[in-house]
Amino acid sequence: MAYDVARVRGLFPSLGDGWIHLDPQAGMQIPDSVATTVSKAFRGLVSEPGGIYPAAKQSAGIIDAARQAVADLVNADPRGVVLGPSRGHLLNVLAECLNTRVWLGSEVVVSRLDDEANVLPWLRAADRFGAKVRWAEVDIENGELPVWQYEGLVSRATSVVAMPLASSTIGTVVDVATAAAAVHAVDGLLVVDATSAAAYLPLDIEQLGADVLVVSASRWGGPSTAALVFRNPELLSRVRSMSLKPDAEGPEKLEVDGHQHALLAGLVASIEHLAGLDESSTGTRRERLVQSMTGLADYSQRLLQYLLHSLRQLNLVSVVGEAQSRIPAVSFTVSGVTADKVVRRLADNGICALADVNSRVLTGIGVGDVGGAVTIGLGPYTTPYEVDQLVRTLGSLG
Numbered sequence: 001m002a003y004d005v006a007r008v009r010g011l012f013p014s015l016g017d018g019w020i021h022l023d024p025q026a027g028m029q030i031p032d033s034v035a036t037t038v039s040k041a042f043r044g045l046v047s048e049p050g051g052i053y054p055a056a057k058q059s060a061g062i063i064d065a066a067r068q069a070v071a072d073l074v075n076a077d078p079r080g081v082v083l084g085p086s087r088g089h090l091l092n093v094l095a096e097c098l099n100t101r102v103w104l105g106s107e108v109v110v111s112r113l114d115d116e117a118n119v120l121p122w123l124r125a126a127d128r129f130g131a132k133v134r135w136a137e138v139d140i141e142n143g144e145l146p147v148w149q150y151e152g153l154v155s156r157a158t159s160v161v162a163m164p165l166a167s168s169t170i171g172t173v174v175d176v177a178t179a180a181a182a183v184h185a186v187d188g189l190l191v192v193d194a195t196s197a198a199a200y201l202p203l204d205i206e207q208l209g210a211d212v213l214v215v216s217a218s219r220w221g222g223p224s225t226a227a228l229v230f231r232n233p234e235l236l237s238r239v240r241s242m243s244l245k246p247d248a249e250g251p252e253k254l255e256v257d258g259h260q261h262a263l264l265a266g267l268v269a270s271i272e273h274l275a276g277l278d279e280s281s282t283g284t285r286r287e288r289l290v291q292s293m294t295g296l297a298d299y300s301q302r303l304l305q306y307l308l309h310s311l312r313q314l315n316l317v318s319v320v321g322e323a324q325s326r327i328p329a330v331s332f333t334v335s336g337v338t339a340d341k342v343v344r345r346l347a348d349n350g351i352c353a354l355a356d357v358n359s360r361v362l363t364g365i366g367v368g369d370v371g372g373a374v375t376i377g378l379g380p381y382t383t384p385y386e387v388d389q390l391v392r393t394l395g396s397l398g
Contacts, residue, residue: 002295002299003277003278003295003296003298003299004279005299005380005381005382005383007279008277008380008381009381009383011031011032011033011273011381012029012030012031012032012221012381013032013035014029014030015029015381018350019350019351019352020350020351020352020386020389020390021352021379021381021382022351022352022353022376022377022378022379022382022386022390023352023353023354023376023377024199024219024329024377024378024379025168025169025196025219025329025354025357025375025377026354027218027219028199028218028219028220028221028379028380029221029379029381030221030222030223031221031269031270031273033269033272033273034221034222034223034266034269034270034273035266036269037265037266037268037269038223038262038263038265038266038269040265041062041261041262041265041266042262044058062261062264062265062268063083063259063261063264064078065264065265065268066081066083066225066227066264066265066267066268067079067081067083067251068081069267069268069271069272069285070083070215070227070229070267070271071229072271072275072284072285072286072289073198073203073215073271073274073289074194074203074204074205074213074215074229075203075204075205075206075207075286076205076206076213076229076230076231077233079233079250079251080229080230080231080232080233080235080236080251081227081228081229081230081251082227082228082229082230082236082251082254082255083225083226083227083251083255083259083264083267084225084226084227084228084254084255084256085224085225085226085260086117086216086224086225086226087117087118087193087195087214087215087216087226087228088116088117088120088121089226090214090226090227090228090254091117091118091121091191091193091214091228092121092124093228093242093254093256094121094191094212094228094239094254095121095122095124095125095160096125096240096242097239097240097241097242097253097254098125098159098160098189098239098240099238099239099240100129102159102160103125103126103128103129103130103131103159104129104130104131105130105131105157106131106132106157106158106159106160107131107132107133107134107155107157107158107159108122108125108126108131108132108133108134108158108159108160108161108162109133109134109135109136109150109153109154109158109160109161109162109163109188110122110123110133110134110135110136110162110163111135111136111138111145111162111163111164112135112136112137112138112360112361112364113136113138113145113163113164113167113172113174113360113361114162114163114164114193114360115164115168115193115195115196115359116358116360117193117195117214118162118163118164118191118193118214119162119360122160122162131159132157134153134158136149136150136153136163137149137364138172138361138364138365140364140365140366141322142321142322142323143167143170143172143320143321143322143323143361143365144172144321144323144324145163145164145172145174147174147175147178147179147182150179150182150183151182154182154183154185154186154188155186156186158183158186158188159188159189160188160189160191161179161183161188161189161190161191162191162192162193163176163179163190163191163192163193164192164193164194164196165192165193165194165196165197165201165203165208166194166196166197166200166201166326166327166329167196167326167327167329167361168195168196168329168357168359168377169320169329169331169357169359169361169362169373169375170320170321170323170326170329170330170331170361170362171304171321171323171326171327171328171329171330172321172323172325172326173197173201173323173325173326173327175325176190176192176208176209176210177207177208177209180208180209180210181209184209189211189212190209190210190211190212191210191211191212191214192208192210192212192213192214193214194208194210194213194214194215195214195215195216195219195226196219196327196329197327198215198216198219198220199219199220199221199327199379199380200293200296200297200300200327200328201293201297201327202289202290202293202294202297203215203293205229205231206231210231211230211231211232211235212228212229212230212231212235213228213229213231214226214227214228214229215227215229217266217267217270220270220274221270221273221380222266222267222269222270222271223263223266223267223270224263225260225263225264225266225267227267228254230251233250233251236250236251236253236254239253239254240253241253241254242254242255242256243255243256244256244257271285271289272285274289274292274293275288275289275292276288276292277292277293277295277296277380278291278292278295278296296380299380300327300328300378300380300382301328303328303378303382303383303384303387304326304327304328304330304378306384306387307328307330307378307387307390307391308330310387310388310391311330311332311391311394313391314391314394314395314398315335315398316334316335316336316337316394316397316398317332317333317334317335317394318332318333318334318335319331319332320332320333320362320365320367320373321365328377328378328382329375329376329377329378330375330376330377331357331359331362331367331373331374331375331376332373332374333367333370333371333372333373333374334371334374334394334397335370336371337371337397338371338372339355339356339367339371339372339373339374340355340356340372342355342374342394342397343355343374345393345396345397346374346390346393346394349389349393350389351386351389351390351393353374353375353376353390354374354375354376355372355373355374355375356372356373357373357375359375376390
């Protein structure tokens with residue numbers, strides 16, 4: 001069955017506010033099933049796990065359910081799923097938990113295409129222990145992150161390589177699997193931020209070859225929770241425990257404090273929501289996720305191409321980057337008009353967009369010299385009509 005965007009829109013009551021939401025980078029709209037689940041769970045999941053009474057067992061059960069749901073999302077083992085409040089928090093914990101010997105005399109490779117959440121923790125750790133930092137650069141002509149450069153960047157001294165699966169601003173999708181081969185050839189740890197891609201693509205940690213994958217649920221319509229997924233759960237036995245529990249084992253070693261169980265219930269509901277985007281999907285949750293996300297990917301790519309073609313018809317608009325493989329996230333500049341003014345005009349016409357997003361890739365490309373860039377993204381609920389409204393409003397600036 002073809003992707004039914006009209007049915008999907010009915011799953012998001014917030015779309016009734018009359019606005020066109022093209023700002024998923026600030027948080028995807030929340031499905032009714034997720035909001036209802038969290039609301040109900042806040043009233044019921046009020047006990048910490050560990051007790052023998054029903055409420056405690058229910059709280060423990062939701063943690064297990066959340067680990068399994070994330071594992072289904074990325075095709076991983078739930079024993080390797082670490083839960084936390086945000087990707088920034090989890091990546092900072094990961095950088096801190098690695099043995100000091102990992103850093104001494106070593107090198108870390110980061111990317112200018114990545115969000116700060118997957119850059120700053122590694123820069124701080126390198127500075128603290130005296131490790132050398134090497135940068136993977138973006139091709140400013142097309143916005144791609146050439147993976148051939150990793151063969152020269154990684155060496156026997158490389159301990160960690162951090163990279164994105166997709167850019168949150170210009171949409172570039174990175175060939176992580178090819179880069180992984182170079183990283184693993186020197187026994188490096190490959191940490192991939194799949195947050196921006198998770199809302200649009202089926203994920204498979206085995207195919208990607210990432211050692212650690214991080215995702216943030218708010219980017220696909222879930223609550224403010226995140227997960228750090230280890231492809232090999234046995235790696236957790238070799239890291240320092242960061243937990244306040246002295247007897248913590250497995251993923252609990254990197255879960256510093258207790259969980260907000262109601263939000264974890266919402267995390268499970270949000271992944272169930274993704275699995276149900278295609279109402280004809282059948283099988284296990286993993287199988288339904290692959291089918292639904294494949295349908296969404298096909299729809300969003302068609303809409304992205306329509307958006308890009310329409311933007312390029314506007315003389316004043318310049319799209320940043322021309323990567324062949326990309327998620328539906330786009331940054332553009334408007335000649336003679338600052339990004340802030342463009343976003344205000346869009347808001348006056350009921351359209352949500354972002355201006356001057358903190359981005360190393362946009363800074364490197366030099367958008368600040370032309371008044372900044374506007375960043376937009378499509379959601380699973382975005383329609384061609386909404387794209388037309390965006391383009392008409394931008395056209396009025398000329």
